[in-house]
Amino acid sequence: xTDFDESTPRSAPKPGSIAxxxxxxxxxxxxxxxxxxxxxxxxxxxxxxxxxxxxxGAGTGKTRVLTTRIxxxxxxxxxxxxxxxxxxxxxxxxxxxxxxxxxxLGGQVEGMPWLGTFHSIGVKILRxxxxxxxxxxxxxxxxxxxxxxxxxxxxxxENLDDKRWPARTFANMLDAWKNKGLEPANIPEGDARAFxxxxxxxxxxxxxDRLKSLNACDFGDLLMHPIAIFRAHPDVLxxxxxxxxxxxxxxxxxxxxxxxxxxxxxxxxxALQTATGGEGETDPFDDTGPRAIDDDPDAHDGMWxxxxxxxxxxxxxxxxxxxxxxxxxxxxxxxxxxxxCCVGDDDQSIYGWRGAEVDNILRFxxxxxxxxxxxxxxxxxxxxxxxxAASHLIGHNEDRLGKTLFTDHPDPDDPKVEVNAGxxxxxxxRAIGEAIEDLQRREDHDLNDMAILVRASFQMRTFEDRFVTxxxxxxxxxxxxxxxxxxxxxxxAYFRCxxxxxxxxxxxxxxxxxxxxxxxxxxxxxxxxxxxRGVPLIAAAMQMVETEELKPKPRNTLRRVVTDFLRWSELLxxxxxxxxxxxxxxxxxxxxxxxxxxxxxxxxRLENLKELIRSMEEYESLPSFLEHVALVxxxxxxxxxxxxxxxxxxxxxxxxFETVFLPGWEEGLFPHxxxxxxxxxSGLEEERRLAYxxxxxxxxxxxxxxxxxxxxxxxxxxxxxxxxxxxxPEAHVDVMEANTSYGGYGAGGFGAYGSSRWDGAxxxxxxxxxxxxxxxxxxxxxxxxxxxAGQPGGRGGDGxxxxxxxxxxxxxxxxxxxxxxxxxxxxxxGLGLHASARRGGPREIEGELVAKSVSTDQSRxxxxxxxxxxxxxxxxxxxxxxxxxxVDFDKAGQKRVLEGFVESA
DNA sequence: ACCAACTTTATTTTT
DNA sequence: TAAAGTTGGT
Numbered sequence: 001x002t003d004f005d006e007s008t009p010r011s012a013p014k015p016g017s018i019a020x021x022x023x024x025x026x027x028x029x030x031x032x033x034x035x036x037x038x039x040x041x042x043x044x045x046x047x048x049x050x051x052x053x054x055x056x057g058a059g060t061g062k063t064r065v066l067t068t069r070i071x072x073x074x075x076x077x078x079x080x081x082x083x084x085x086x087x088x089x090x091x092x093x094x095x096x097x098x099x100x101x102x103x104x105l106g107g108q109v110e111g112m113p114w115l116g117t118f119h120s121i122g123v124k125i126l127r128x129x130x131x132x133x134x135x136x137x138x139x140x141x142x143x144x145x146x147x148x149x150x151x152x153x154x155x156x157x158e159n160l161d162d163k164r165w166p167a168r169t170f171a172n173m174l175d176a177w178k179n180k181g182l183e184p185a186n187i188p189e190g191d192a193r194a195f196x197x198x199x200x201x202x203x204x205x206x207x208x209d210r211l212k213s214l215n216a217c218d219f220g221d222l223l224m225h226p227i228a229i230f231r232a233h234p235d236v237l238x239x240x241x242x243x244x245x246x247x248x249x250x251x252x253x254x255x256x257x258x259x260x261x262x263x264x265x266x267x268x269x270x271a272l273q274t275a276t277g278g279e280g281e282t283d284p285f286d287d288t289g290p291r292a293i294d295d296d297p298d299a300h301d302g303m304w305x306x307x308x309x310x311x312x313x314x315x316x317x318x319x320x321x322x323x324x325x326x327x328x329x330x331x332x333x334x335x336x337x338x339x340x341c342c343v344g345d346d347d348q349s350i351y352g353w354r355g356a357e358v359d360n361i362l363r364f365x366x367x368x369x370x371x372x373x374x375x376x377x378x379x380x381x382x383x384x385x386x387x388x389a390a391s392h393l394i395g396h397n398e399d400r401l402g403k404t405l406f407t408d409h410p411d412p413d414d415p416k417v418e419v420n421a422g423x424x425x426x427x428x429x430r431a432i433g434e435a436i437e438d439l440q441r442r443e444d445h446d447l448n449d450m451a452i453l454v455r456a457s458f459q460m461r462t463f464e465d466r467f468v469t470x471x472x473x474x475x476x477x478x479x480x481x482x483x484x485x486x487x488x489x490x491x492x493a494y495f496r497c498x499x500x501x502x503x504x505x506x507x508x509x510x511x512x513x514x515x516x517x518x519x520x521x522x523x524x525x526x527x528x529x530x531x532x533r534g535v536p537l538i539a540a541a542m543q544m545v546e547t548e549e550l551k552p553k554p555r556n557t558l559r560r561v562v563t564d565f566l567r568w569s570e571l572l573x574x575x576x577x578x579x580x581x582x583x584x585x586x587x588x589x590x591x592x593x594x595x596x597x598x599x600x601x602x603x604x605r606l607e608n609l610k611e612l613i614r615s616m617e618e619y620e621s622l623p624s625f626l627e628h629v630a631l632v633x634x635x636x637x638x639x640x641x642x643x644x645x646x647x648x649x650x651x652x653x654x655x656x657f658e659t660v661f662l663p664g665w666e667e668g669l670f671p672h673x674x675x676x677x678x679x680x681x682s683g684l685e686e687e688r689r690l691a692y693x694x695x696x697x698x699x700x701x702x703x704x705x706x707x708x709x710x711x712x713x714x715x716x717x718x719x720x721x722x723x724x725x726x727x728x729p730e731a732h733v734d735v736m737e738a739n740t741s742y743g744g745y746g747a748g749g750f751g752a753y754g755s756s757r758w759d760g761a762x763x764x765x766x767x768x769x770x771x772x773x774x775x776x777x778x779x780x781x782x783x784x785x786x787x788x789a790g791q792p793g794g795r796g797g798d799g800x801x802x803x804x805x806x807x808x809x810x811x812x813x814x815x816x817x818x819x820x821x822x823x824x825x826x827x828x829x830g831l832g833l834h835a836s837a838r839r840g841g842p843r844e845i846e847g848e849l850v851a852k853s854v855s856t857d858q859s860r861x862x863x864x865x866x867x868x869x870x871x872x873x874x875x876x877x878x879x880x881x882x883x884x885x886x887v888d889f890d891k892a893g894q895k896r897v898l899e900g901f902v903e904s905a
Numbered sequence: 906a907c908c909a910a911c912t913t914t915a916t917t918t919t920t
Numbered sequence: 921t922a923a924a925g926t927t928g929g930t
Contacts, residue, residue, distance in 0.1 A: 089919070089920085090919065090920085091919090091920085117919085117920065118920080119919085119920045120920085122920095141920090143920095144920095218920095219919085219920045220920090222920075223920095254919095350917080351917085351918080351919085353916085353917065353918090354917085354918065354919075455916075455917080456916050456917070457916080457917085458915085458916090478918080515906080515907090517906080519906060520906090630920090631920065632920085633919080633920070634919090634920095648916085648917060648918090649917080650916090650917050650918065651917090651918080669916095672916055672917080673916095674916060674917095675916080675917090686917095690917080712915090713914080713915060
C-alpha cells in the first residue's frame with residue numbers, strides 16, 4: 001500500500017479555493033490522495049452523495065476509507081470541515097481519525113469541530129441547548145460511582161431495602177433503558193415492576209429529577225437529552241440539518257438504539273421510510289415527540305456563520321463545472337439529501353450485551369432507501385490461512401450480511417492456524433510462554449508484535465504468574481483505569497467542588513475524606529437542611545455552621561472545610577490551575593492522609609496524584625480539565641518497552657499483531673456459558689464473532705489453545721474443546737501434538753500423556769472408559785508414583801504503575817536457558833477430534849482444601865480409602881461430604897474433589 | 906467511627 | 921480461590 005504521507009501534497013489546496021475546485025473538476029485525473037485505493041475503497045470514498053453503507057471486513061482499510069472520504073469531501077469543496085459530522089465510539093478512534101485527516105489535508109484545515117465520540121458530540125450539543133431540558137449549560141457529568149451513590153440515596157428515600165435492591169443493579173437497568181432510548185414513561189411494564197417492589201418507574205423519574213436539581217446528567221443522558229431536544233424543537237434540529245452536510249459513522253455495528261435514533265434525527269427522519277426494530281408496545285421508535293421534521297431553513301438563521309459550502313461561498317458564480325456529479329448542497333429551501341455514510345462490520349459486532357443492535361447495520365438499506373452498499377473484502381492484514389480459517393468459522397453464523405475476506409498475496413509457505421491441546425491452564429501458560437521465547441529467539445520476533453487474547457480476564461492471571469517466573473516482559477491492556485482509581489476520584493471530587501460549588505455528589509464524597517469526624521449523623525443533618533432550603537450542600541453547610549443546629553465539634557470541622565473551599569474558589573481565577581490543585585490536595589490534608597498510610601499501595605497512590613497534576617499541565621484551566629476527564633477516562637500509555645500484550649478479545653478489536661495466541665477455547669469459557677444461557681443462539685453467534693475478531697487480529701500466525709482442566713471459581717473443572725474448533729476448516733489448520741515433558745515433574749506436569757491427554761479426560765467425563773485416551777490415562781497411573789504435581793513458582797512482582805495497563809519490565813535477556821523447550825509437531829489426526837458426543841457442560845472435579853460441613857449422605861468412599869485421581873494421582877480420603885471428598889494426595893497435597901472423578905485404588 | 910470476621914459472588918467495557 | 925461487600929463487635 002502506498003503511504004498517504006508520500007502521496008499527499010505537502011499543502012493541500014485551500015478548501016474553496018480555485019485550486020480545490022479545479023482539482024475537483026479535473027475529472028479523469030484523480031487527486032493524489034485517491035492513489036493506492038483499491039476500486040471498492042475508492043467507490044466508498046467517491047460516493048459522497050446519498051446514504052452509503054460500507055461493510056468493511058477486518059483489515060480492509062476501514063479507517064483509511066473514512067479519513068480519505070473526509071479529505072475528499074473537503075478538498076473538492078463539497079463542505080467545510082465544520083460541516084461534517086463524524087462520530088466514533090471511542091476517544092482513541094476519534095484521535096486517530098483526527099491525526100490521519102490532519103495528515104491528508106496537510107494541516108491547512110483546522111481540526112474538525114464535529115469529529116468525536118457520540119458522547120462528546122452529545123455534550124457539545126447539550127451545552128448549547130441545556131436550558132431546553134431544564135439544565136444549565138455548565139451541567140456536570142456524573143461518573144458511575146456518583147451515579148450509584150445517588151441511586152442508593154434514592155432507594156433509601158423510597159424506604160426500600162438497599163441490599164435487596166442494590167443500586168448497582170438499578171444503575172445497570174437505567175443504562176439499558178437509556179441505551180434503548182427509553183424515557184421513564186416508555187420503559188416496559190415488566191422492567192418497571194421488576195425492581196424495588198414495582199417502583200422501577202418511580203425511581204427512574206426520581207433519578208432524573210434529582211439529576212436536574214443537581215444540574216447534572218449521566219452518560220446516557222448525553223444522548224437522551226439531545227434526542228429529546230431534537231424531537232421537541234424542530235427549529236433546533238433544522239439548524240443541525242443545515243449544518244451537517246455529511247455524516248460519517250464509524251463502527252456502525254456497535255450503535256445502540258439511542259445512538260441510532262440520534263443519528264436518524266440528524267440524518268432527517270422525514271426522508272426515512274420505516275422504523276423497525278422495536279419490540280412490543282414500548283417501541284422506542286414510535287413514542288412521543290413531533291414526528292415531522294420538515295426543514296424550515298428560513299425560520300432562523302445566523303446561528304451558524306458558515307452555512308454555505310466552500311464551493312458556494314467561493315467568489316463569483318455558482319460552482320464551475322455544474323456537471324460535477326452530485327453536488328449535494330442545494331439552495332436554501334430544499335432539504336438536502338441524506339449524505340450519511342456508515343462504516344462497520346456486522347461480523348465484528350461484539351457489544352450486544354452493552355446495548356449494541358446488530359440489527360441497525362443489518363437493516364441499513366431499509367432505514368435509508370436507495371442506499372449504496374459497498375463491501376470491502378480485500379484484506380491487507382492476514383495470511384490466506386488466517387483469512388480462510390476466520391471466514392469458515394464466521395460462516396456458521398446465520399445473522400449476517402455476508403462477506404468473504406480474501407488476500408492478494410496467498411503464500412503456501414505461510415503457517416496454518418495452529419490448534420494446540422494442553423492439560424491445564426498452567427501448562428497452557430507455560431507452553432505459550434515457551435512458544436513466545438522460541439519466536440523471539442529463532443525469528444527475532446518483537447514481543448510488541450505478539451498478543452495473548454483471552455475471553456475473560458481471570459485467564460490473564462495464569463499468564464502473568466508464568467511470565468513473572470520466566471522473566472518475560474508483558475503488558476496487560478485493559479483493567480482498572482487511571483481515572484477510576486480511588487485517589488484520583490477523590491482528588492477530582494475536590495476540584496469539582498471548587499469549580500462547581502453545587503456538585504453535591506463530589507462534596508459528599510470528600511467531606512469526610514480524609515477522616516475528619518464528620519460521620520453519617522452530621523451528613524444526614526446537613527442533607528436535611530439543604531433539602532429543606534433547596535440549596536446545594538456546600539451552601540447549606542455555609543449557612544448551617546452559623547446556626548446552633550450542629551454540635552460544636554462537627555460544626556467547627558465543617559466550618560473549616562467550607563472556608564477551605566471558599567478560599568480555593570477565590571483563588572481559582574487568578575492561580576495557575578496546577579498550583580491550585582496541589583494546594584488543594586495539600587491543604588485539605590488529602591496528601592497527608594496517604595503519606596501517613598502505611599499500606600503497600602500508598603506510595604503508588606501518591607505517585608498517581610502527582611501524575612494527575614502533571615497531566616493537568618496540558619489543559620488551560622481546572623474546569624476544562626474536568627470536562628475532559630469526564631469524557632475521556634483514558635490515558636495514553638507508554639509503548640516503549642518490548643512486551644507481549646495480554647488483553648481480552650473485546651479490547652483487541654481494531655488491533656493487529658504479527659502473532660496472536662488464543663488460549664482457552666473450551667466449552668463454557670469460549671463460548672462462554674453465560675452467553676449461551678442468556679443469549680441463546682444470538683448469544684452463541686456473538687461469541688463466534690468474538691472468535692472471528694480474535695483470529696483476524698493475527699497478521700501471520702494464529703495459535704489457538706484449549707486445555708482439559710481449568711480452575712474456575714476455585715474449583716477444578718474438566719473441560720471439553722470449544723465447538724468453534726470443529727468449525728475451523730481443516731485446510732487452513734494444523735492440529736499440533738504436544739511433545740513436551742517440561743523438564744521433569746517438578747515443573748508441574750506429571751509426565752506426558754501425548755496428544756490425547758485431553759481426549760482421555762473427555763472420555764473420562766462421559767464414562768467411556770474404554771477409549772484409547774482412557775487406556776493411556778490408566779497407563780499413566782503406573783508412572784505416576786514417580787512424578788509429582790508440584791506448583792511452579794508463585795506470584796510476584798506487584799510493582800506496576802498507574803495508567804490503564806500494568807507492565808512488568810525485566811532486563812532484556814534476563815531469561816536464561818531453561819530445560820525442556822517445547823516442540824510442536826503437526827499431529828497425524830485431522831480435525832475430527834472433537835466428536836460432538838463429547839460435548840456437555842464442564843464438570844466440577846476438584847475443589848477447595850477443607851470441607852465446611854460433613855453431611856451424612858452416603859458415598860461409595862469412606863475416610864481412609866485409597867483413591868486415584870486423573871490430575872492428582874493417588875491419595876487417601878480424609879473426609880467425605882456427600883459427593884465431595886477431601887483427599888490427601890500423595891503428591892499434590894490435600895484437595896477437595898468430586899467423587900465422580902476419583903477411582904478406587 | 907473503625908476494624909475484623911463473615912458472606913457472597915464471581916464475562917465481556919465505553920462513555 | 922480470592923476479591924468485594926456486609927455485619928457485628930469494640
